[in-house]
Amino acid sequence: MSDVDPTGSDWTDAEVDLIVADYFDMLRLERAGEPYVKAHRNAALQELTRRSRGSIEFKHQNISAVLLKLGMDWITGYKPMANFQAGLLAGVERYLDAVGDAAIVALPAAEAGMGEAGSLYLEPPPILVPPSADSPLLARLVRKFDPAARDARNRQLGRAGEHKVLEFERYRLLSEDRSDLARKVRWVAQEDGDGAGYDILSFDSVGRERLLEVKTTSGHQTTPFYLSENERLLSEERPDAFRLVRLYGFGRDPRAFELVPPLAASVMLQPANYRAAFG
Numbered sequence: 001m002s003d004v005d006p007t008g009s010d011w012t013d014a015e016v017d018l019i020v021a022d023y024f025d026m027l028r029l030e031r032a033g034e035p036y037v038k039a040h041r042n043a044a045l046q047e048l049t050r051r052s053r054g055s056i057e058f059k060h061q062n063i064s065a066v067l068l069k070l071g072m073d074w075i076t077g078y079k080p081m082a083n084f085q086a087g088l089l090a091g092v093e094r095y096l097d098a099v100g101d102a103a104i105v106a107l108p109a110a111e112a113g114m115g116e117a118g119s120l121y122l123e124p125p126p127i128l129v130p131p132s133a134d135s136p137l138l139a140r141l142v143r144k145f146d147p148a149a150r151d152a153r154n155r156q157l158g159r160a161g162e163h164k165v166l167e168f169e170r171y172r173l174l175s176e177d178r179s180d181l182a183r184k185v186r187w188v189a190q191e192d193g194d195g196a197g198y199d200i201l202s203f204d205s206v207g208r209e210r211l212l213e214v215k216t217t218s219g220h221q222t223t224p225f226y227l228s229e230n231e232r233l234l235s236e237e238r239p240d241a242f243r244l245v246r247l248y249g250f251g252r253d254p255r256a257f258e259l260v261p262p263l264a265a266s267v268m269l270q271p272a273n274y275r276a277a278f279g
Contacts, residue, residue, distance in 0.1 A: 010087070011051075011059070011087060011088075013087065013090070013091065015048075015049045015051070016087055016088055016090070016091035017091055017094065017095070018045065018048055018049065019045060019049075019056065019059050019060070019063070019091075020063060020088075020091045020092055020094075020095045021095060022041055022044075022045060023060055023063045023075065023078075024095060024099075026038070026041060026075055027073070027074070027075050030075055030076065031073075031251065031252070038077065042056050042057065057078075058081060059088070060075070060078045061078050061079055061080060061081035062081055062082075062083075062084040062088055063078070063084075063088065063092065064078045064079065064080040064081070065080035065081055065082045065084055066084060066088065066089065066092050066138075066141075067080075067092075068080045068220065069134070069138060069141075069142055070141070070142060070145055070147055070219075071147025071148070071150075071151075071217065071219035071220065071223035071224065072147070072218070072219050073218055073219060073220065073249070073251075073252060086135075086137050089137050089138060089141055090137075092141070093141055093144070096145055118167050118168055118170070118171025118172075119168070119171075120164065120165070120168040120247075120254065120255075120256055121254075121255045121256070122255075122256055122257065122258070123255060123256070123257050124257060125246070125257040125258070125259055125266055126221050126222050126257075128265075128266060128267065128268070131268070147217070147219055147223050147224060148223075148224045148225050148226045149226070151215075151216065151217045151218075151219075151223070151225060151226075152225075152226045157216050157217075157218065157250065158214075158216055159190070160216070160250065161214050161215075161216025161247045161250055162187065162189060162190070162199045162200065162214045162216070163187070164216075164247060164250075164254065165199075165200060165212060165214045165245050165247065165256070166185065166187050166200055169182075169185050169200060169202040169210070169212070170182045170185050173185065173202070173203065173205070176205045178203070178205055178207075181202075181203040181205075181207060184201075184203065185200065185201065185202045185203070186200070186201040187199070187200055188200060188201050195230070196234075197211070197213070197228075197230045197231050197233065197234030197242075198211040198212055198213045198231070198234060198242065199212060199213055199214045200212040200214065208240075208241070209241045210241060210243055211234065211238060211241045211242045211243065212243050212244075212245050213231050213234075213235075213242070213243070213244050213245065214245045214247060215227075215244060215245070215246050215247065216247040216248075216250050217246075217247070217248050217249075217250065218248075218249070218250050218251045218252075219248060219249075220248060220249065221246075221248050221249075221255075221257075223248060225246070226272060227244075227263070227269065231244075232263065232269070235261040235262070235263050236261065236262070239260075239261035239262065242261055243258045243259070243260060244258065244259040244263065245257075245258055246258075246259065
């Protein structure tokens, strides 16, 4: 598949910029719960570009595929369609360079769509699969807009995710007739600060500790995340108690799964940085 329209001409940079901007505007409206009509947006782009309805729709799906690689949410109904070309990657890069995190972060200011207090859908973790071989241009784009780094620096997102899991743990224990344990659940990262190697102290129904490290993203299920050395070591020291809670789709339809040590059985762990010392 190429960047060639049925009319026989390549998409120009100007046309790519138009459709990328249109896509992100629709995504912004969808995140905010504001109505829009895809057919009307498509018709407007047809007028501007003289491209066909199908070509424009396919290009929207290509953009969804790029966002999938960037660990971002995409427009409902535009299923990611791969085989995008360099021109589209360059267009997405130009847009993100211009607007920054405003286009990437999907956490509404009021944290709308979080569901009822205490509610959280838990599911099995994804199956570990070998990484795909991305093109050099795509690999560079993913490095530049690293989804793991994006989520790690979004403190508001991290705190909101931890609070969601805190409420869920208390709700779960109350539903298991363990109000005594529910009262003991602590938001360690908030009360004591970072450094413990986990965010929330909770318990199972018989009173055994659950040391929960919460990793939150507005992206999809397999969006990568950062794990500190302290967290990794704690998972090895307390495999009976340590649980990594991966919360994804935050801001829209939050879901979660737990990873149980050894973590290397569930995710590929790659060194991200080095500590430099003089002695």
